[in-house]
């Protein structure tokens with residue numbers, strides 16, 4: 001019945017658009033679509049995924065039902081396998097971080113080039129401009145349909161040992177990093193002792209002291225209550241930010257009518273816009289409520305001067321150069337130009 005309803009809806013949509021034939025022949029719809037995320041609803045990321053699912057159910061009048069699977073549970077928590085599972089159709093949809101997909105899509109490493117993006121406007125200049133379009137084209141060639149850019153955010157560094165003000169302070173510190181080689185390179189260049197692990201493994205590792213520190217956006221730090229696993233020192237250095245991408249497996253996408261595709265896209269754009277606003281709330285000069293909350297939990301926050309920040313930039317400039325070549329010199333040049341013009 002659902003299939004029939006979808007087909008009829010498609011015919012009406014096509015007629016409304018002036019086509020003489022249906023734009024797509026609907027394949028059978030699934031009873032439920034599986035949407036993967038790393039973080040759950042307590043975080044902007046998981047909230048955005050749920051919002052997308054709810055908006056799709058509402059807009060398609062129940063023709064498309066989506067269930068959110070946080071903790072990348074569809075790939076047993078191994079977030080670096082999410083993109084491959086998405087391509088293979090083990091996952092139907094995702095709101096995924098550029099970091100977690102960068103092992104498979106090397107251009108996505110752009111966002112993790114240390115100190116490329118100085119502020120939120122710089123992120124927007126990339127995601128909403130020609131660079132973002134290029135990335136969507138590249139993803140489109142890899143069995144997925146990207147629809148909208150969300151945000152995890154600027155990744156600030158924390159630890160259980162001492163305030164970090166200079167690269168020297170990071171010397172020998174055991175740092176949990178995500179499973180992307182660029183992060184290893186950056187922390188090695190800073191003299192730290194980085195180790196890769198999934199988010200699921202990261203929290204126990206902090207609690208037991210197996211690692212001293214980590215890096216994640218403030219919204220993640222706060223919602224995950226990282227102060228309760230010994231993270232007492234936080235440094236605002238804004239060295240990289242990870243955007244999120246709202247995406248659908250291509251076969252799934254092609255099974256939907258043109259009308260439903262348009263509704264899913266519309267829902268993704270709306271959910272993503274709201275999600276970005278949440279990811280940015282309370283962490284800037286005009287609105288620092290979230291930062292205040294973190295400090296009230298007993299975390300000491302180090303705010304770097306421009307000169308202090310520059311010392312970290314210098315220490316990682318070799319990594320930037322090396323990885324700019326891997327990302328693609330042209331793409332990096334475009335990104336630098338668009339950030340300068342923002």
Ligand code: X2X
Nearest residue numbers: 038097099178198199216
């Ligand atoms: O694992 C992380 O640090 C997280 C949650 O930020 C990502 O998935 C990139």
